[in-house]
Amino acid sequence: MKFQGPRGADDVLPNAIPVWRHIEDTWRRLVTQYGYLEVRPPMFESYDLFVRSSGETSDIVSKEMYDFTDKGGRHMALRPELTASVVRAYLEHSLGAAGGPVRLWYCGPIFRYGRPGKGRYRQFHQVGLEVLGSPSPAADAEVMEVAYRFYTALGLRRAKLLVNNIGRFDARERFGEAVLAHVAAWLADQTEEDRARAHKNPMRLLDSKDADLQALLKDGPRIADCLGDESRAHGEAVLERLAEAGVPFEVDPGIVRGLDYYTDTVFEVAAEGLGTSLSLCGGGRYDTLVSELGGQPTPAVGVAPGLERAILAMELEGVEVPNPALDAYLVAATEGARATIGELAGEVRAAGFACLRDLDGKSLKAQFKQADRSGARLALIVGDDELAAGTVTVRDLATGEQGSVPRSEAVARLKGL
């Protein structure tokens, strides 16, 4: 094999397309019901946009950016997330000028230069939405509700909404120091690299997989105790709104997002998989990001579900997605019928149905084999007998039942399915 596709970027082949379309259609239908409008930002942006939004110390910026210099000498990056692009577009085109919270959704490829593995890709796909301009806890709850309903609509029964409140900057500072103090003895035994990481962002210690550390943190400081009054009130109100909406959730103090821009609400939906739970989407409130990118202070909240993760979760739970069937396969039983089959194909398509026919002069048996493989519901057969009688033989490929209908009624037979 001469060429291989780029590392960590999968080809989505025809047999996987029905699942992808089902997921994308489910999302589109859902967000449309909630009144969100679609935006399609470019796939690359100025490198600095992401440094400004995600934070210089975040892993995404410090080691996972797919960046390059273009022919004009500009430092660009393939987008590692879409929130920054959406906020940039919102500001650049003054989408907030019309007033009211602005609800936007998107869908597309995302790029992160990490080491690929199962469920982790360098090019992957996200759908997502952002509510810009509402400080209300109801906005946080709405975003979580849409995210949760997305997974239930896909047929996932073991998707769990996990919510946390990480407060504002000063609360996190206080909490971080308290955590570092609490685990100081444990940390002294770790590698230099681990220590540096812990000091850079102590919050990350919370979702560590280390059993000793988790045990130690069980009776450690709690973020809830460090929150300011406004954060605490906001967080409680968010949970009330969620409960009112009938969305099941769990408060999980271990939910810590990797992006620096979150304020107060952070959440994810996780699938109970084999072994460690699988993170299906991440989101939260980011009240300081818009002003950070040069706009008027604008409170906002959003979420971004990963599509490859959704597919993985569906596979784990055995969720089936129906394949759209081809309507008919047209079979020429004799050489003399090929021209008529061509005409019939035109009529079938003109009536809005999908059909296939043999191009290569294959035998009757081979044509039936292809008809079977194509997934077509019906075979429309024409040979010398049918030509003489002005009929078409209609065969149900699933049951094997067949009968003769006048040529003029053949296309009508497809409508009954």
Added chain:
RNA sequence: GCGGUUAUAGCUCAGUCGGUUAGAGCGCCAGAUUGUGAUUCUGGAGGUCACGGGUUCAAUUCCCGUUAGCCGCCCCA
């Protein structure tokens, strides 16, 4: 980015203690079946044994490197 592991037909995998033409099952093509997709039988096509280098009389096999997949870590969707 770090550690481990794997790579033989379209797919799942045997195999070669280094030695003539590298195998199986499934799939594919054709025939048995001159107007019918299951099954059965018969025949056939399909491989630079991931790529590059080294050792050797000889490498798909041993060694090194590269690439890609998988597992763990980091991190996340």
